[in-house]
Amino acid sequence: MATYRRETRIQAPFDEVWGFHSTTDGLEALTPDFMRLEVERVTGPDGDADPDELDAGSRIELSIQPFGIGPRQRMVSVITERTLDDEAGMFRDAMEVGPFASWDHTHQFFADGDETVLVDRVEYSLPGGRVGRALSPLGRIGLAPMFRGRHRTTKRLLE
Template sequence: MKIHRLEFTQKIPVDLDTAWDFFSSPLNLAEITPKDMTFDVTSPNMANTKMYPGLIITYKVSPLFGIKLDWVTEITHVKENEYFIDEQRFGPFAFWHHQHHFQSIDGGVLMKDILHYSVGWGVIGKVANGVIVNNKINEIFNFRYKKVESLFGKM
């Protein structure tokens, strides 16, 4: 199984507490996800929930071709105002491990996402990743970059 690694960084002109409060709220993920993915958090009672180890979050998402899929992630590690990690338990990937890092810098916060994923499916998955999946993931993170910039400003 081939594991792919992607890294995305963004500087945000807010203090660390503001960045952490926004990104550690599961409901805000929908706000920074492209609308055509129809991303819906289906876990009950998430309104005031912040990330904690063991938190299970369920979603309905349409990553490709409008097909609705269930996606279940678990927050496995949290160090407040520094990082949290989500791992897929059920969903479209054979493997998904997503680190969210936050670091205070002059004038704001450096946010870094480190994603390890695998499509699975052998040769078919390799082709799908090269033709569709990798491009779609990059498209999602480019959308997030622009959306975060529109919410918090440029740095």
């Protein structure tokens, strides 16, 4: 499995950065318009529709249609773990349906005075069996600009 990691210091309090990333509103704000993201359904761990926060067990069904070309691509992601204390938080989502053979994304947040360190770590593999796994490190060609944009947007909206 290939790994991609990005770390950024955000000049905003931990609670604000954590709260922004803990909802589908944050996901929508971080996704570029050209991706034409549609959040179709969000279910909380108890089966409640549209929970206020994405707790462990939450399920997010969405679709994208980059540049409006081709059919919409459906994705389903599940929050598999979530921890929070006064100075750190993390949540992990796994893609059940989507363009990757496997996708495990860990979001980490660390308070540092009035700032927050944001770390994204993705373990993934491309589809296509053995060939896809061998080519998976090339996935960073697409992941690097995507996460660079997400981190820039977080800074722009929260600083």
